[in-house]
Amino acid sequence: MEILLKIFDNIMILSDAMSFYILIGLLIAGVLKQLIPDDFISSQLGANKISSVIKATIFGIPMPVCSCSVIPLAKSLQKEGASKGAVQSFLIATPITGADSIMATYSFFGWIFTIYRVVTAIIIAIVTGIFQNYVDKQDEKKEKAITFSVDKPSEVSDENTCETSCCSGDTHAKNSRFSIKESFNYAFNVLFKDIYVGLFIGLIIGGIFTSLLPKELLQPLFEYQFLTYIAILVISLPLYVCATASLPIAAAFLLSGMSSGAVFVFLSAGPATNSVTMGVVASMFGEKSLFIYLGVISVLSIFFGYVFDNFFYNLEVFDIHSHANEFSLLDTVSTVTMFTLMLYTFLKPKHDHSHEH
Template structure:
């Protein structure tokens, strides 16, 4: 029993170390964007329940080198700034699947055809998810999502609401990142880390043999593993390449590359809280169905794929990574226990009231 606990704790530490730097980077980046980009720009370009807004959100997310957990605070930031549910979800899906670093790494492992296919299909999945969200979740959007920190609220008691133009302050960006955004995602992040570590321990070591044994069911098996599992887009490449070298079809490997970075237990919890239950169903359904359909299409296109040149991932975590993990856990645990020891104040973040 003690050995299982040690194994689980080790998996939790490794998962935290893998995610923490990206989450902290995403928080800081979101805070900087919040200070630099006027909320009117987000509202005007991403706030409408239109196809054009969804497409712009998708294109904006494609090149960003942010993983499936680092994108969470960015998505929360644009949502709080007035983006629609559909635009937020499209950004949340397109960003972690690709990214400049992942695109280049994919090209190095699988070639330009596979890379182009991955980028285009991720755009299609994101746009479809965003459009369906805008169609089916308009009523829920008003209930679930807090209104952005803008001048629409009569309760705002500062003359600074007269204009959204303000000078950049790094201190304000950090306060917004680690007080407002991290507080919103602390609970699902905590639960997701615990579940993610449990899933990591439960995955069998002979995964390749299982996928080879169940040829057509390999898609379903990969989906079951990839959806709740945390894996960055770049880190997923050597896993997919290893599966293909073991005999798994390119389509099944593509399913892992698509569904793995786009979903995990952390993001699932955040999507439900931030965008609502209906959006969660659209989010999971679109990714699962889209990944399988495009995986089958890739199997049709490719007969043989040369994946000899693998991407190597360094599993040795440095001081910076360990420090990031400690900082993240300190904030998460603080916001988890804070309601039990401190009375919540409606305007404690200072966004509307100073008194």
């Protein structure tokens, strides 16, 4: 019974630390959803160029979607003619740099870690997209050479036309009038519905890890820096965690003695790579593209984790024990509100058709 109470207390502490920032982040996301036209991004990303990759990353930064809802958006971009590199950049940058994820990251780790996470996510997204497009261009040159040798140029032309135009899907115009009601609806109905299960599970796992995970068991692993990075990478690649929901788990890892750089690897690779996303990337672009996608993310996540450990080692991050008695009434009210929303969303009839992206 004592152990259960300890787990519950730690779950509440984690919730108090992030609930206010999650609610504010969701509200910002709802406003952005009203301001950004639905077809604005897809209309800018068709070219197989570096500019399309950079645009995809920049446009993905303010997009109010999480790791769950970014997948159908990525499919839509592909149908509307976006290049492979642009879609992959969008898949990486969008969930990590969302307003709710940024605010929640700050609540645990402060602005330095938050800014570092966002900037490196942008770099990883751009590098992945550029490398993917470079490989595609090399493959196209080989295909053209082969096609020219057998004197069948028309087949290549038809295929490229399909990729850029005839495979395009329909777009929907956005209502030009700003609606506060729709902003709240998207934030606390549609978007929250995407993340609440993962967030709830993340809080439970974080509370359990914080309460029960023995530091002595993990300490030998943490003594070997790169071994820790690789172990965390192996764990995070298939794990399905949203950028926001992964934060309580990351905080528990940190309190168990893991380095900030290893925590960064988990928060960088986890939201961008999971079993669902892997399957989608493979089905959309093929196994070679999946290998590029996972390879670049893995290498750069470890590299940036190493950089963080060696240049930001004095950074102070959220400490669940020292902050236990520092939360305000606002934090408590935010936690109650967040769990009330979770319960309401769970009990709401499943036939609700308001979930639109």
